[in-house]
Amino acid sequence: MDALLQDQQALFALQEDIMAWSASWLRQLDARPVAHPGDPLPPPRPLPTTGLGLPAVWQAFKQDLAPGFNAAPGPRYLGFVTGGVTPASLAGDWLTAVLDQNVASTGNSIATGVELQVLDWLCQLLDLPSSLAGSLTTGATAANLLGMVCARQHAGWRQGRDVARDGLGGVAIEVFSATPHASSLKVLGLVGLGREQVVAVPCLPDSEAMDVAALGSLLAGSSAPGKIVIASAGTVTGTDFDDLAAIAALCRAHHAWLHVDGAFGLFSRLDPSRREWTAGIEQADSITCDAHKWLNVPYDCGIFLTRHAEVLQQCCSVSAPYLDQDDALPALMDRGIEQSRRFRALPLWFNLLAYGRGGVRQWVEANCDQAARLAAWLEASADFELLKTPKLNVVVFRPVRGEAQALLQQLNAGGEVFMTPGQWRGKAGIRAAFSNWRTTDADVERVCRALARVAGA
Ligand SMILES: Cc1ncc(COP(=O)(O)O)c(C=O)c1O
Incomplete structure (x- = not known):
């Protein structure tokens, strides 16, 4: 009980540090590896008999876990259908x-x-x-x-x-x-x-x-x-x-x-x-x-x-x-x-109160435009085949040479962009889904450059 009451005080004392860390994590989302292929594991630790208390656990988190998280809420995580987190919802x-x-x-x-x-x-x-x-x-x-x-x-x-x-x-x-x-x-x-x-x-x-x-x-x-x-x-x-x-x-x-x-x-x-x-x-x-x-x-x-x-x-x-x-x-x-x-x-x-209907509509329209932009680049590229003209926010395509899966692995290993596999009418491909408020047209350009790099490699 005493330890928990002490920890409550520790939480209040640490809150600025935790906030500062959170702010830095969010500010650096753009620069972090978008994904860590291979799923890193936390260092093995026995379950403590006597707990470490919040201040020590906070240090352990920063040291042992923090480097292993991906930037899924960031602007170039295009796997599955993944949203980001708005400031108000956070x-x-x-x-x-x-x-x-x-x-x-x-x-x-x-x-x-x-x-x-x-x-x-x-x-x-x-x-x-x-x-x-x-x-x-x-x-x-x-x-x-x-x-x-x-x-x-x-x-x-x-x-x-x-x-x-x-x-x-x-x-x-x-x-x-x-x-x-x-x-x-x-x-x-x-x-x-x-x-x-x-x-x-x-x-x-x-x-x-x-x-x-x-x-x-x-x-x-x-x-x-x-x-x-x-x-x-x-x-x-x-x-x-x-x-x-x-x-x-x-x-x-x-x-x-x-x-x-x-x-x-x-x-x-x-x-x-x-x-x-x-x-x-x-x-x-x-x-x-x-x-x-x-x-x-x-x-x-x-x-x-x-x-x-x-x-x-x-x-x-x-x-x-x-x-x-x-x-x-x-x-x-x-x-x-x-x-x-x-x-x-x-x-x-x-x-909903912070951004209203207009805010949500803007994200949706921007993400659909970004999908169309990527699709147009793929169509113009000699290295890729656009498998379906996107109607909404998902682009599905494949490399003209080589296996889609191998190219996807190389792309994701680069840490700048993350996509997931897809299939269109029996053809194995790659899927990119845009559904994050943070994604900008400049991110689409970075995605195109990353694709051009792996296609040329
Ligand atoms: C059409 C559709 N239905 C259901 C799901 C499953 O959603 P969740 O992962 O939130 O359970 C998805 C996820 O991508 C989806 O795209």
């Missing part, structure tokens, strides 16, 4: 730990109200109906999980069974999708519907978007009483968009649940020239979006929304005497996976 995230609110039940903190406000702002930002209900999740995978849990429950209802209460039993469900994200396949495994049981809907030519006519025939031919369609609002490589309005009409006709994964692609709605790509989204039964991608808040923040609050509630709500409360606001543990969890809404509250 402030909100720090305070989240300080405040340590458990956003589970209601009646004893403003935290639930803040999350509900943030969900409402997100609906305004994305121009979605304010009647949607949902919660903040760990990420898009967890939002996809909630989508499938609700879809499964709905399919059970149609077959006279409460799946959340009684299990799947003999409930028959068929899942249809054209280009589901890997996380959706993982989720189908988790919810007992089977990763390899998806009915593959063909794609349109040279696209990852669903062939809606083919979906219509497959739905008409299916005898499964429960049907789920997973649509994409932005596939992770081609950034193609399924025709949501047409798919929603088919889902209505065939009593299928429509889940839309718009983890990053939903932000295309902020750009008037791309707004039409997600027309019909408001008819989806459930929607996944991600905040730790294009909204540039720190990790651990996804978004799940549904038109069916009652289904979500039935899936997530369990009663226990110590949990029963009678409050005006919904308890968020009844709308999500966890019972106890962190106050994810606060970084978003800071972010």
Whole structure:
């Protein structure tokens, strides 16, 4: 106890040092190695019997761990779909730990109200109906999980069974999708519907978007009483968009649940020239979006929304005497996976209030322009083949000579830029995804120079 009280004083004494270190880390992001291929390991240390105390641990952190972190929040980390961290969301995230609110039940903190406000702002930002209900999740995978849990429950209802209460039993469900994200396949495994049981809907030519006519025939031919369609609002490589309005009409006709994964692609709605790509989204039964991608808040923040609050509630709500409360606001543990969890809404509250719709729109448009700029350079280059003209923020390409994987390794080893592998229509390639507020046109030029160097080497 004394040691902990001493450490509390130590924290207050160290805070300026920790702040100064943080400021220097952020200022130097641009100069740090963008990645450390090979995953460095921390020096081995036995678990101490008597703890070292915060001041010694702070020194150990700086010495042993700090050199091994990559500059993922920096401007040239173009792997996966990786957002940065805005100053306002970082402030909100720090305070989240300080405040340590458990956003589970209601009646004893403003935290639930803040999350509900943030969900409402997100609906305004994305121009979605304010009647949607949902919660903040760990990420898009967890939002996809909630989508499938609700879809499964709905399919059970149609077959006279409460799946959340009684299990799947003999409930028959068929899942249809054209280009589901890997996380959706993982989720189908988790919810007992089977990763390899998806009915593959063909794609349109040279696209990852669903062939809606083919979906219509497959739905008409299916005898499964429960049907789920997973649509994409932005596939992770081609950034193609399924025709949501047409798919929603088919889902209505065939009593299928429509889940839309718009983890990053939903932000295309902020750009008037791309707004039409997600027309019909408001008819989806459930929607996944991600905040730790294009909204540039720190990790651990996804978004799940549904038109069916009652289904979500039935899936997530369990009663226990110590949990029963009678409050005006919904308890968020009844709308999500966890019972106890962190106050994810606060970084978003800071972010959305600090930068508004206009700020987010600027990041989205700038990142899309950067993707187009890189694509134009690749197209003009004799060393590379652009595999698909980017529609949004992802560029997929390959070297004209040699293996994409080998070139990617060389590129990432340089420490100036980080990209991840991709595949387009069976051709192995390299993917660069732009979703960081820090990335500038000058960074795109550095990326082009780095690519030219490895291609020439
Ligand atoms: C379309 C899509 N869905 C889901 C995910 C999974 O998101 P997360 O890593 O936040 O769980 C991603 C990640 O890139 C994605 O692009």
